[in-house]
Amino acid sequence: MDHKLRLAIVSEDEVIVRGLVSVVADLAETVEVQEAPGPGPADAPVDVVLYDVMKLHHGAGEDLVRWVKETDAAVVAAARELRPDLADQALAMGVDGVIALSASTEEIRQVIQVAAFGDLMGDGTSASVDYTLNPDRDDDRAVLSARETDVLALVATGISNEEIARRLFLSINTVKTYVRTAYRKIGVSSRSQAVGWALQNGFHP
Numbered sequence: 001m002d003h004k005l006r007l008a009i010v011s012e013d014e015v016i017v018r019g020l021v022s023v024v025a026d027l028a029e030t031v032e033v034q035e036a037p038g039p040g041p042a043d044a045p046v047d048v049v050l051y052d053v054m055k056l057h058h059g060a061g062e063d064l065v066r067w068v069k070e071t072d073a074a075v076v077a078a079a080r081e082l083r084p085d086l087a088d089q090a091l092a093m094g095v096d097g098v099i100a101l102s103a104s105t106e107e108i109r110q111v112i113q114v115a116a117f118g119d120l121m122g123d124g125t126s127a128s129v130d131y132t133l134n135p136d137r138d139d140d141r142a143v144l145s146a147r148e149t150d151v152l153a154l155v156a157t158g159i160s161n162e163e164i165a166r167r168l169f170l171s172i173n174t175v176k177t178y179v180r181t182a183y184r185k186i187g188v189s190s191r192s193q194a195v196g197w198a199l200q201n202g203f204h205p
Helices: 014-023 054-058 062-070 084-092 105-115 146-155 161-168 172-186 191-200
Strands: 005-010 031-035 048-052 074-079 097-100
Touching: 005 014, 005 105, 014 105, 048 054, 048 062, 048 105, 054 062, 054 084, 062 074, 074 084, 074 105, 084 097, 097 105, 146 161, 146 172, 146 191, 161 172, 172 191
Parallel strands: 005 031, 005 048, 048 074, 074 097
Antiparallel strands: none
């Protein structure tokens, strides 16, 4: 990424906004905060959105739909522990991951940084409200699709999601989706783990 990571904090709660701003204050050299409490995406491009799920309690979530469908940003739901139903609703609406507002400062910083590179994955549940959404489980993994294989092979070369999108003539959001589903199937939760898996399984750069 050749610019500062652009982070939008979307919440109607000023205390939550101020708290999240303070969490990333030490990352000022690499993260630029764009507070976006309005009705939806602004003109300025954004890399990662932290979306307070309580907004779904107060409305239908039209702004969340726009963030998910109309931008290339990775959208992370900021979950409230007493309202897991809202986190589930956000997942159903297509967010890229969930982070509990009660998570540690380091966990919140990490989810922001990995989200920007498409390293979040989702398993369709917010039961653990784990920022990677990667619960411990030993069930059988589905076979990688042809497109997931293409994307994983390019991940193994070390290039960015943006470059993968250009090479495969896909949108960045589509690439992020293939990255997430491939990670889930092979049982990894980071780019470095995916590269290691790919190299061990014959995906040579």
